[in-house]
Amino acid sequence: MKSLFSIFNFFISTLFLLLITSCQKRTVDKYDHLKNELNKVDSLLLKGENTTIKSIYNKIDKNKISSKAQLAKYYVLGSIMEGQNLEKKIILAKNALKVFDSPDLIKNEEDLYFRTLITNGDAQFFSKRYLYALNYYFEASDLIKKDFDKENYLASKFASIYFKQNNFAKAAKYYLDSYDFDTKSAIKSMLKSDFYRPEMKVNNAAFCFYKNNQLDSGAKYYQLFEQLIDKANIKKEISTKYTNTLRAILYDNLAGLNIKTGKLDSALNYANKSIFLLSKEEEEMNLTPLLKIAEISIKTNQLKNAKKALDQSNYLIFKYFQNYEAYYPIWLKQNTAYLYKTNQINSAYFYQNKYINLIDSINLFKQDVNSVDIAKESQLINQRIELNELKYNNNIRKIYIIALIQFMVLVLIIIIIVYRNLQRLKIAHHKANEQNAIIFKNSVEIEKANKNYLRIMRVMAHDLRNPLSGMTGLASVLLHETQIDEENKKMLKLIETTGMHSIEMINELLKTGLANENEVLEAQKLDLKALLIDSVELLQFKAKEKQQHIIIENKDLDTPVFAKVNYEKVWRVINNLVVNAIKFSLIGGEIRTGVKEYKTSVVIYVSDDGVGIPEKNKETVFDMFTEAKKTGTNGEQPFGLGLSISKKIMEKHQGKIWFEDGINGGTIFYLEFPKEQ
Structure with a gap:
């Protein structure tokens, strides 16, 4: 009987172990599948295969992701893929940061945590919150102070801010530093999709040289950009479609370079080649070459071609670019030039004013980024981080002692200053009394003068209102005359409108601005x-x-x-x-x-x-x-x-x-x- 019981017990134990092993295998298989899907999205982003990325990503059920690291990666990839929806981009990036809720997880997944901070910085940067972006970038920098490769990676982020500030020389330097890091770094596999390809950093540096009027340097790095595209294509690091996209960007930029050097035929050829290489899905990228074609056509008096390019580019601006401050001013400028060429003076004047107002508005909004001093902010943020570190170790006592000594010295200095000032005050007190008497006398005279001024102004306002009313009324009557041509009607309408505004302003002044200060309020x-x-x-x-x-x-x-x-x-x-x-x-x-x-x-x-x-x-x-x-x-x-x-x-x-x-x-x-x- 005991033997039978032992055999039964062994059978039950074996069956239980098999069930546990089977469940664990299914869990591991499921974890590996999700991990592979996320890595696939990561790789496709790096290669520029944008067509299938979202369909794969949307099939991933985040509720089935049990690993915190994979969940953070899921949110990071989602934030990177978001285009125009900046609010969602920020939310996804912050969700990724929330996953790192313990020091142990940060320590074990330091590379992913670094990437999460960079993604949060990028989301804030695209939303024009530049100081927030710098905070995230410097926090990432502090995380990897001893890792030179990762610090260099941040160079591309600082380059973007310098570019926004129109500091193209510094931006070019940082882009080239970042490119140098890309060619030597051993952490490319960690960065993947949020890692800008080396080719694009060289292109960005070349564009900075172009913007800074260093045209020879721009041409040199555009040539290097083309060589890198060929190299990546031969090694099959990028798809044929992405290769065409990169070449389209290159030809578009070369068109701009040739316009600056006066080689308009070459510029037109490059702009047309750029448009030819772009697919229907990339229609919005036709915008910049179309603007260049418009500029060239205006300069060469090909006005029909200019009109066609302007119409097409205007359509693309309002279809694809919600924030069109980078392109719409260029379109307005080219359209104004076209209208002047075709003797449409009134329309040209209208669009020229629109261009000036838009540029003023853009310059106003650029004050935030122009006020960011990267070096100064770096110093301030690093000081804050160092202070936080000091709070968690025993050296904080030294800070209190130093602060106490400084306080005592400051108190002593204040006592000396107060004593000296008291001595000076005794001397100045008598002079102050004399000055107060003079001021009181002058204030009485000023008050009298102000009252006289108000009386004169009220009389002038009353006297001005009558002729203005007559002028406005006469203009209104003449507007209804049928014998007056349209040009004169416009002038009369202007007189009527100006007169009405002037009367309205005078009425405002009479009602309150020049009202009696001593008037009793009837409430x-x-x-x-x-x-x-x-x-x-x-x-x-x-x-x-x-x-x-x-x-x-x-x-x-x-x-x-x-x-x-x-x-x-x-x-x-x-x-x-x-x-x-x-x-x-x-x-x-x-x-x-x-x-x-x-x-x-x-x-x-x-x-x-x-x-x-x-x-x-x-x-x-x-x-x-x-x-x-x-x-x-x-x-x-x-x-x-x-x-x-x-x-x-x-x-x-x-x-x-x-x-x-x-x-x-x-x-x-x-x-x-x-x-x-």
Whole structure:
């Protein structure tokens, strides 16, 4: 009986072991399959095989990925593949970073962690958040301080920032350093798809030399670029399709080089060859050679060809390039030249102004990247990293001791300075009293002069309004005359519009800007929510002209919100803020407004998603006739009075007006009224 039991027990144990082995084998097979699929996507990205990558990647079920390292790689590859969807690119990169939730995982997968940091930096870079990108790059650099190869790899990242800053000489140097690293590095297999191919870095360096007018150096490295393409093609490192793409890029750049050297026939030949090599899937890459063909055709008076190239390139810009600041200005410039050549002067003048305005706008947005000092930021970030390291070791005590000594020295210096200043103050006190008496006397005289100035200005404003009204009315009547030709009607319309703007500005000045400072404010207890709704409803038609939506938040709540205010003046303030939001928001934008009640005050807010207020103008937006005024997004005329007037009205209500930057762009203005006690 005991023998039978032993045989049964052995049988059960053997069966159990077989089941465990079978399950483990299936798990390993499944892990290997997912690993192979991810590696396949990685390899295809490196070779430029973009057609099948997404289909393979989308078939991978991330919920079945049990390895944290493979999950991080899954997110990294997804971020790299994302094109125009920058928000998703950032989310995927951050998801990859979240996977590294322990020091042990970072230590065991250091290469992948390095790659994850670089991917996060790239995502921030493409989203124009350059300081965030630098933080990730320097964190990656600090991770591999003793690894010269990886540090050199970061050269291409810094080159990109220098290129954005138009520092082409430094950008070229960093691209060539990175290329040198590519040819010698032993970690290519680790970097794979986010590793730029050596050929493209040589091309980027050549393009930097071209942009820096070092044309001989540009030609030299374009020649090297062509040799590298041939070499990679012979070794079958890249597909035939990707080879054609690289050659198309080369020929496009050679076309630009030949235009600069005046060899227009060669340039035209290169541009046509570039277009010929590109497939239908790469239609958007036809844009730059088409722009070059347009430029050459204009210079050689082949105006039909120029018109055709301009039409085709304009179509591609608006079809493929949501952020077209790199190409649309070039198109505007070439189109202006074409219109001048064909004697379409009015149209040429229109597009020339559009080009100038767009360049000004682009230069404004480039301030962020131009303000980035890589060397300085490198120093600051490295100092921060070193400080964090010091916090985790016993040497932090030395920092406290040094800080204490410095503090004591500083206190001693302050005591000496205070003592010396007290001595000087005793001497200066008497002089200050004398100066105060003089200042008081002068201020009284200035106040009298200001009152006289206001009286004169009110008289002038009244006197100017009558002839302006007559001029505007006469222009309006003449516009309806049938005997006046179109050219004169345009001039009359201009006179009418200018006169109306001038009258509107004078009315604004008379109502508030030049109003009596001692005027008693007639206020009454009013429902601010009802006042806001009335004001906004009257402006809905104006918003609809730009296809905008004004949303009144908490509109349906029945509770009124009371404060003691002057109806007409507060209506004017709300009207100014909402009109500004409409004026400086893009077509199709969204404007939000509402009322918030607090214990001692009531706050009205107006929020938009428009162009916002530049940092340099924030301190002067409430000044009368401020230099911070600018034209609206649809060409609306500014006066520079609205916010100044609004501030004066709020001060008469013992209230406040201020603004903040919106989280997603635009501006939020706030009006705070005290509650009636």
